[in-house]
Amino acid sequence: MNLLKQNIEALVFASEQSITLDEIKASLKITFGWEVTKEEIEINIVDIKNKYISEDFPFELLEIAEGYQFLTKKEYHPTVSALIQHKAKRKLSTSQMETLSIIAYKQPVSKAEIEHIRGVNCDYAVMKLLEKDLIEIQGKSDLPGKPLVYATSQSFMDYFGIKAVNDLPQLKDMRIDQGNSIGEFVEETHVAAIQAEETQVEETQVEEIQQKRAEIFNEATQESHKETDEEA
Numbered sequence: 001m002n003l004l005k006q007n008i009e010a011l012v013f014a015s016e017q018s019i020t021l022d023e024i025k026a027s028l029k030i031t032f033g034w035e036v037t038k039e040e041i042e043i044n045i046v047d048i049k050n051k052y053i054s055e056d057f058p059f060e061l062l063e064i065a066e067g068y069q070f071l072t073k074k075e076y077h078p079t080v081s082a083l084i085q086h087k088a089k090r091k092l093s094t095s096q097m098e099t100l101s102i103i104a105y106k107q108p109v110s111k112a113e114i115e116h117i118r119g120v121n122c123d124y125a126v127m128k129l130l131e132k133d134l135i136e137i138q139g140k141s142d143l144p145g146k147p148l149v150y151a152t153s154q155s156f157m158d159y160f161g162i163k164a165v166n167d168l169p170q171l172k173d174m175r176i177d178q179g180n181s182i183g184e185f186v187e188e189t190h191v192a193a194i195q196a197e198e199t200q201v202e203e204t205q206v207e208e209i210q211q212k213r214a215e216i217f218n219e220a221t222q223e224s225h226k227e228t229d230e231e232a
Helices: 004-014 021-032 038-051 074-087 094-106 111-118 123-131 154-160 203-231
Strands: 059-064 067-072 135-140 148-152
Touching: 004 021, 004 038, 004 067, 021 038, 038 059, 067 074, 094 111, 094 123, 094 148, 111 123, 111 148, 123 135
Parallel strands: none
Antiparallel strands: 059 067, 135 148
């Protein structure tokens, strides 16, 4: 298995999200037919980590979200953060930010439960969070009507650089800010206190919501029919 370490490094480098040991193992088997154990992969990953400890490199290999990813070292965060803020690709409205915080701390949670906490409709916020790949549909609730339930995605953990949702700060340790970035969560006790104008969306946004709801409804209906057919 020549160049095993280099191929593992290439896989981690090319992965847009954290890559797991199983994914690395499967990729090597598909490409070379190698039967590499997880222990062998971990040994090489340690060597790769040590390689980038040097100050000559502005990035390092870290374990996050049950996988591995190259990330910028802490001393370079301000520079990269400035670029991210400039592009504002991940900027969220207050409504979206609060919806995301509820999902993060209550997951899996249905839209009805989110709306009960916030006190307002959250169709548009949920739709936008799905588009940004920060949340995902995890399945259906056992409640009447079997509503869809939502949870944070791997992209969410990748963005915050955490291994699991349990690594999120405790609500009692949070500070409420008036900012408008993803990381500025609000305390659950204040989630319901949002401005009414945030629920007023433009006609084009309403159309987006209706279309998204129709797609989700059709998907749920198809799954229900499929379950019925299987039982029959």
